[in-house]
Amino acid sequence: MLKIWGRINSTNVKKVVWAAEELGMPFERIDAGRQFGVVGTPEYRALNPNGLVPTIEDDGFVLWESNAIMRYLASKAGAESLYPSALQARAEVERWLDWQATTLQPGLSPAFHGLIRTPAAERNPAAIEAARQKTETLLSILEARLSVSRFVAGEAFTLADIAVGCSVHLWLNLELPRVAYPHIEAWYAALRQRAGTAGVLTLPLS
Numbered sequence: 001m002l003k004i005w006g007r008i009n010s011t012n013v014k015k016v017v018w019a020a021e022e023l024g025m026p027f028e029r030i031d032a033g034r035q036f037g038v039v040g041t042p043e044y045r046a047l048n049p050n051g052l053v054p055t056i057e058d059d060g061f062v063l064w065e066s067n068a069i070m071r072y073l074a075s076k077a078g079a080e081s082l083y084p085s086a087l088q089a090r091a092e093v094e095r096w097l098d099w100q101a102t103t104l105q106p107g108l109s110p111a112f113h114g115l116i117r118t119p120a121a122e123r124n125p126a127a128i129e130a131a132r133q134k135t136e137t138l139l140s141i142l143e144a145r146l147s148v149s150r151f152v153a154g155e156a157f158t159l160a161d162i163a164v165g166c167s168v169h170l171w172l173n174l175e176l177p178r179v180a181y182p183h184i185e186a187w188y189a190a191l192r193q194r195a196g197t198a199g200v201l202t203l204p205l206s
């Protein structure tokens with residue numbers, strides 16, 4: 001059976017677990033990272049030399065990098081809807097997967113770490129505010145996109161919604177002033193109706 005190493009409060013682990021749920025792939029998830037340790041052991045480093053989560057093992061094949069894992073699982077399942085093979089439709093999904101990993105998540109991460117993972121007395125309000133402003137600008141791009149398409153990469157739900165949805169989940173659950181983005185909020189509410197988000201987007205941030 002597919003093995004997924006990683007604590008479920010990690011955004012990158014959530015992406016992989018949600019993808020596996022959408023694909024109907026049975027899996028065993030093993031807690032690893034932060035309070036669970038594991039990632040520093042020689043055994044884990046042999047699987048993932050970065051010492052990060054998630055990592056998967058599938059029939060002896062080991063893979064790390066959450067978006068690569070989602071693409072692998074969707075391709076293995078032949079999930080044309082989640083990860084289309086037509087050149088431009090696939091490129092649209094890839095574009096938003098890359099945007100989530102390289103732009104949106106790094107943009108909002110200082111606010112998440114400041115507010116959720118840092119004791120109040122040790123917070124850097126300027127860094128949190130800078131991340132807030134940066135994220136609002138990035139989300140205006142997503143809002144514009146969702147005002148003309150039902151899902152992130154077009155009219156169908158894809159891997160792009162999973163990746164971007166996990167980052168937006170963090171953002172919408174932080175206690176800070178936020179610009180109202182009605183298309184993002186409606187899309188996020190629709191995502192939360194999906195069975196695959198149970199135990200992924202339903203847990204409080206930690």
Ligand SMILES: N[C@@H](CCC(=O)N[C@@H](CS)C(=O)NCC(=O)O)C(=O)O
Nearest residue numbers: 010011012033034052053054065066
């Ligand atoms: N680019 C990697 C990033 C992996 C990453 O940064 N994982 C974080 C959790 S989101 C981690 O392992 N943190 C250390 C830990 O949990 O011990 C991916 O997408 O898989």
